[in-house]
Amino acid sequence: MNIKELYQEIILEHGKNPRNLRKTDNFNKDAKGYNPLCGDSVHVYLKLDEKKKVEDASFEGSGCAISMASASIMTDLVKGKDTKEVKEIINDFLGMIKENPELKSKILKDEEKTKLMCLSGVKQYPMRVKCATLSWHTLISAIDNSHEEINTEKLY
Amino acid sequence: MNFSNIKKEFPIFNNKNLIYLDSANSSQKPQSVIDRINDFYSNEFSNVGRSIHALSIAATNNYENTRVSVQKYINAKDKDEIVFTKGATEAINLVANTFGQKYLKEGDEILLTELEHHSNYVPWHYLRNLKGVKIEFAEVNNDGEVTVAGIEKKISSKTKMISVTHLSNVTGAILPIKEITELAHLKGIPVLIDGCQGAPHLKLDMQDLDCDFYTISCHKMYGPTGLGILYAKKKWLEELPPYQGGGGMIKEVKKDSVSYGDLPNKYEAGTMATAQIVAFDQSIKFLEKIGMNNVIQHEKELMDYGQEILRKNNSVKLVGNPKEKGAVLSFTIEGVHPHDIATILDEDGVAIRAGHHCCQILHEKLGIAASARASLGIYNTKEDLNQLNSSINKCKKIFNLK
Numbered sequence: 175m176n177i178k179e180l181y182q183e184i185i186l187e188h189g190k191n192p193r194n195l196r197k198t199d200n201f202n203k204d205a206k207g208y209n210p211l212c213g214d215s216v217h218v219y220l221k222l223d224e225k226k227k228v229e230d231a232s233f234e235g236s237g238c239a240i241s242m243a244s245a246s247i248m249t250d251l252v253k254g255k256d257t258k259e260v261k262e263i264i265n266d267f268l269g270m271i272k273e274n275p276e277l278k279s280k281i282l283k284d285e286e287k288t289k290l291m292c293l294s295g296v297k298q299y300p301m302r303v304k305c306a307t308l309s310w311h312t313l314i315s316a317i318d319n320s321h322e323e324i325n326t327e328k329l330y
Numbered sequence: 331m332n333f334s335n336i337k338k339e340f341p342i343f344n345n346k347n348l349i350y351l352d353s354a355n356s357s358q359k360p361q362s363v364i365d366r367i368n369d370f371y372s373n374e375f376s377n378v379g380r381s382i383h384a385l386s387i388a389a390t391n392n393y394e395n396t397r398v399s400v401q402k403y404i405n406a407k408d409k410d411e412i413v414f415t416k417g418a419t420e421a422i423n424l425v426a427n428t429f430g431q432k433y434l435k436e437g438d439e440i441l442l443t444e445l446e447h448h449s450n451y452v453p454w455h456y457l458r459n460l461k462g463v464k465i466e467f468a469e470v471n472n473d474g475e476v477t478v479a480g481i482e483k484k485i486s487s488k489t490k491m492i493s494v495t496h497l498s499n500v501t502g503a504i505l506p507i508k509e510i511t512e513l514a515h516l517k518g519i520p521v522l523i524d525g526c527q528g529a530p531h532l533k534l535d536m537q538d539l540d541c542d543f544y545t546i547s548c549h550k551m552y553g554p555t556g557l558g559i560l561y562a563k564k565k566w567l568e569e570l571p572p573y574q575g576g577g578g579m580i581k582e583v584k585k586d587s588v589s590y591g592d593l594p595n596k597y598e599a600g601t602m603a604t605a606q607i608v609a610f611d612q613s614i615k616f617l618e619k620i621g622m623n624n625v626i627q628h629e630k631e632l633m634d635y636g637q638e639i640l641r642k643n644n645s646v647k648l649v650g651n652p653k654e655k656g657a658v659l660s661f662t663i664e665g666v667h668p669h670d671i672a673t674i675l676d677e678d679g680v681a682i683r684a685g686h687h688c689c690q691i692l693h694e695k696l697g698i699a700a701s702a703r704a705s706l707g708i709y710n711t712k713e714d715l716n717q718l719n720s721s722i723n724k725c726k727k728i729f730n731l732k
Contacts, residue, residue: 177677181670181728190665190729213686213699214669236699238667239729299673 180295180302181239189239192246194232201230207312207324209304214241218249218312226257231313238305240296245309247289255281257317264310271297271307331624337709339616347679349714354499354527354658354705355683356549360616363553366609378604379578379595393604396611397594403614404534404544406561410593411536413560413567414602418526418547419449421560422493424597425522425543426453428570429491436462439488441481441519443505444470444695445498448688450524454493464488470695474501474650478509485517492521496528496544500689500701501650502633502658504532511541520566526550530707531629531656533622536561552707553613554606560597567593574599625708629657632706636715643719645731649701657706660687663722666729668702674725675702680718 201219208215216235223229231249236242248267252260259281266279267290277287296306311324337343339360342350350358370392376385378393394409401409415421440454444467457463466489468480481492492514497504507528511521522543528534530551536544543566548557562570572579572590576599581589590596617625636659640646649660663671668684675682683703686693693700704718726732 177674177728180673186729211685213690213693238669240670302669302673305669 180299182292182295184289184292185239185243185295188243188246192233192242194246194249195234195242196232197234198230198232201232203316203319205312205315205319205324207235207308207315209237209241209308210325211301211304214238214305214308216241216245216309216312218245218309218316220313220316222257228252228255228257228260233309235309237308238302240293240302240305241308244293244306247293248309248313251286251290252313260317261314264314267293267310268307270294271303331620331628333624333628333708334711336620337711340709343709349678349680349717351659351704351706351710351714351718352681352683353530353707353710354550354687354703356555357530357552357707358709359554360552360612362612362616363609366612367554367605370605370608374608375605377601389604389608392608392611393602396607396614399611399614400546400559403618404529404536404546404561405538406536408564411561411564411567413562413594413597414607415558415560415597416556416603417549417558418524418545419453419558421543421545421558422450422522422524423453424560424573425545425562425570426457428573429520429566430457430461430463431571432569434461434463434490437464437488438490439464439466439486441466441468441484441489441492443468443476443481443494444691445474445476445495445501445503445505445689446493446691447495447499447524447526448690449526450493450495450522451691463490467691468494470501470503470692473503473652474498474696475503475652475654476505478506478513481510482513485514485519489517489519492519493524494521495524495526497525497531497656497658498650498652498689498692499527499658499705500660500687500692500703501652502655502660503650503652504528504654504656506654507541508539511539515540527656527658532626542566548606548610548613551613552616553610554603556603557606557610564593567597572596572599576600578602620708628708629706632710632712632715633657633659635712636704636706636718639715639719640722643722645726646722649696649698658703659705660701660703662698662701663726663729663731665731666725668700670729671702671722671725674728675718675721678717678721678724680721682718 198219203220214237221230233245296302376389378390466484514521520542526547529546544561546559549555579599645664672684
């Protein structure tokens with residue numbers, strides 16, 4: 175596999191200028207995630223309305239281009255969706271990174287699928303999978319409000 | 331000394347596009363070490379020190395022979411001062427555990443430095459909960475060094491042990507361990523030197539150095555994994571309690587009492603890493619054949635060259651600038667995370683390490699989340715460093731940097 179397939183333009187662009195890299199005002203859900211292998215950390219914030227719809231999603235943290243781009247694309251994507259839909263998308267994304275050749279969820283529009291598939295390059299780099307999935311696991315924890323700090327070493 | 335042929339003695343470099351710059355993590359193994367492990371298992375294997383048969387006697391002699399080689403290599407006074415462990419980590423745990431058990435009480439202080447690898451911090455950290463011991467850290471300066479003055483500043487009347495690295499695995503700083511030991515001894519404080527990075531790259535003389543404990547990681551020294559060495563002055567090994575109980579370390583076992591074996595068996599419980607110990611003798615022979623003065627000179631030339639080309643490279647920033655520096659080139663590239671650097675370099679066969687290198691405290695102090703690290707061994711060449719530099723340029727190109 176060519177390194178350019180991993181570092182696609184869209185990844186580099188989101189990595190350099192991550193969307194939603196801030197802390198949501200009046201957030202009502204949040205969780206922290208940590209990758210002890212590299213020291214990367216992420217803090218995901220959500221503001222859900224009374225119908226459990228994501229009014230705003232944001233994150234704080236530092237990391238490699240892959241992890242920043244993944245959190246950036248993720249937080250953009252979940253806005254406006256309710257938590258049930260968000261969970262379906264998370265499962266679809268994690269399933270794709272793990273084994274599925276493509277995304278299956280009907281909630282995702284084609285353009286959203288294309289964006290997420292840009293992250294599929296990490297499948298060829300087992301050590302980098304955690305970079306792409308840390309923010310997604312942390313998002314689950316935020317929705318469930320489990321107050322469990324996600325540690326990538328304990329996930330697999 | 332012609333270093334261009336040394337790569338040929340390491341089979342991993344045969345027919346492979348590999349620029350190995352991760353020797354501070356673990357070094358590659360020469361053919362002689364690999365062959366010795368194979369020979370030993372194929373023709374000579376037996377457990378040591380227990381049975382009376384010929385195989386066991388020969389294996390025991392080989393095992394003890396390595397102990398004597400290590401003793402001579404580091405110029406220890408007595409072969410009984412050499413204890414085999416499963417790694418340098420276990421060696422430090424052994425000292426922290428037994429010294430803590432016997433001598434430490436609430437309020438006592440252990441002095442470390444901000445440069446320490448987690449393995450020279452976490453074993454001491456256990457004593458916080460167990461004994462109420464405090465841990466102090468001598469500060470690292472802007473050049474990534476710890477000075478004697480920096481150590482002196484943190485010594486108090488409660489300091490009971492000073493445990494410091496010989497050579498930082500991140501900044502490459504070589505600490506003035508002889509001066510630190512002299513200072514500590516004036517105040518009656520014992521000293522442990524974490525020699526994981528020191529032993530493969532520097533000349534060692536325990537009698538001249540006079541430290542109380544020195545720990546070595548054999549796999550970083552062109553030797554097998556699963557093996558470390560604890561050097562300790564005999565008086566400590568006599569005074570400290572045993573670390574692990576089991577076979578081989580006892581003298582007499584009764585239902586109501588146990589007495590322990592003589593040195594160094596007291597600290598070598600259970601079946602040891604016999605083949606690795608026997609083969610480690612070949613690692614020492616390999617280094618002796620090259621000569622440590624030649625190793626030091628070769629690595630210094632490489633280090634100077636590596637620093638020179640990386641300094642010229644825009645957006646590359648070296649981590650630390652110590653006056654006395656060993657074979658480590660840690661760096662960051664503005665705008666590219668070290669993990670991305672490592673993945674892109676790997677595409678060209680350039681193997682480096684990225685992350686905090688088990689030194690989170692140091693990275694926090696330096697204000698960086700992680701760094702990329704190219705570390706050198708005797709098989710590296712200037713061509714390897716040129717390839718490193720051009721792969722860094724490729725990385726910058728992918729990230730649209732100048």
